[in-house]
Amino acid sequence: MTLPHPTTDQISLPIVLAVLGDPTRLAIVRYLASKEGVAMNCSQFLDLASKTNLSYHLAKLREAGVTRAEAVGTSRLITLRRDDLDKRFPGLLDSVILAADGDPALPAVGTTADIEVQA
Amino acid sequence: MTLPHPTTDQISLPIVLAVLGDPTRLAIVRYLASKEGVAMNCSQFLDLASKTNLSYHLAKLREAGVTRAEAVGTSRLITLRRDDLDKRFPGLLDSVILAADGDPALPAVGTTADIEVQA
DNA sequence: TCCTTAGTTCAAAAGTTATTGAACAATTGG
DNA sequence: CCAATTGTTCAATAACTTTTGAACTAAGGA
Numbered sequence: 001m002t003l004p005h006p007t008t009d010q011i012s013l014p015i016v017l018a019v020l021g022d023p024t025r026l027a028i029v030r031y032l033a034s035k036e037g038v039a040m041n042c043s044q045f046l047d048l049a050s051k052t053n054l055s056y057h058l059a060k061l062r063e064a065g066v067t068r069a070e071a072v073g074t075s076r077l078i079t080l081r082r083d084d085l086d087k088r089f090p091g092l093l094d095s096v097i098l099a100a101d102g103d104p105a106l107p108a109v110g111t112t113a114d115i116e117v118q119a
Numbered sequence: 120m121t122l123p124h125p126t127t128d129q130i131s132l133p134i135v136l137a138v139l140g141d142p143t144r145l146a147i148v149r150y151l152a153s154k155e156g157v158a159m160n161c162s163q164f165l166d167l168a169s170k171t172n173l174s175y176h177l178a179k180l181r182e183a184g185v186t187r188a189e190a191v192g193t194s195r196l197i198t199l200r201r202d203d204l205d206k207r208f209p210g211l212l213d214s215v216i217l218a219a220d221g222d223p224a225l226p227a228v229g230t231t232a233d234i235e236v237q238a
Numbered sequence: 239t240c241c242t243t244a245g246t247t248c249a250a251a252a253g254t255t256a257t258t259g260a261a262c263a264a265t266t267g268g
Numbered sequence: 269c270c271a272a273t274t275g276t277t278c279a280a281t282a283a284c285t286t287t288t289g290a291a292c293t294a295a296g297g298a
Binding site: 041042043051052054055058059071073074075076 | 275276
Binding site for chain 1: 208
């Protein structure tokens with residue numbers, strides 16, 4: 001298994017926007033952004049969707065260039081590709097996250113009790 | 120016919136992102152942004168899609184709160200809801216447009232010869 | 239009034255994306 | 269080695285979105 005990622009200049013704006021337009025994936029990205037530096041694994045998001053469905057959404061995020069996933073043992077360490085996104089689309093990620101935090105229709109992140117942060 | 124628009128605070132981030140994630144609609148928005156202040160009508164976008172399909176995409180943009188459409192005679196005057204979007208999601212529209220302008224995979228706007236600007 | 243222009247609506251078809259469960263692979267710990 | 273854990277793949281289905289053409293409405297001009 002290769003876990004393919006696009007290079008920075010292969011990241012496409014319409015694809016990134018469409019990928020972030022899904023509430024489940026937006027929630028994942030917000031959570032990653034709120035824990036930047038801390039590598040997450042897939043099971044951290046099991047409150048958002050089933051295991052298979054998460055695998056699907058995380059693959060979409062990875063293939064769009066929004067996240068990076070590296071295999072470590074039987075886990076995947078998932079991180080936001082913030083540097084690449086900022087380089088390619090300056091200000092976009094920040095404004096999306098700011099907008100999400102300010103949208104009362106979206107759930108707050110970082111305060112969700114049922115997501116356990118790894119020690 | 121009522122041409123319904125969401126109020127500013129009804130504008131939803133995931134919906135806006137999903138709506139902008141379609142290349143045809145992104146092209147419309149970029150064009151509107153490049154001609155800000157100039158009201159466009161639907162036929163200005165006929166190079167992007169068929170008349171019916173345009174009607175569909177323009178309705179999506181309007182329903183998402185990205186554009187405003189007012190009926191004037193038999194035309195619709197279409198404008199970007201920049202103030203509302205900036206109020207609701209600061210920096211988002213600018214970074215999307217900047218990103219689009221910098222994405223070599225997307226066509227340039229404002230130079231398209233087959234879109235005629237009304238006198 | 240009749241014709242044209244501008245755009246919408248509707249129903250159907252085509253295409254795409256999301257969700258599911260069962261089966262699978264790979265690593266780790268006992 | 270065996271079992272548990274972590275996540276993927278596959279095929280099916282469900283749900284949605286996009287595109288189309290034909291029929292329509294509404295305004296404006298001749």
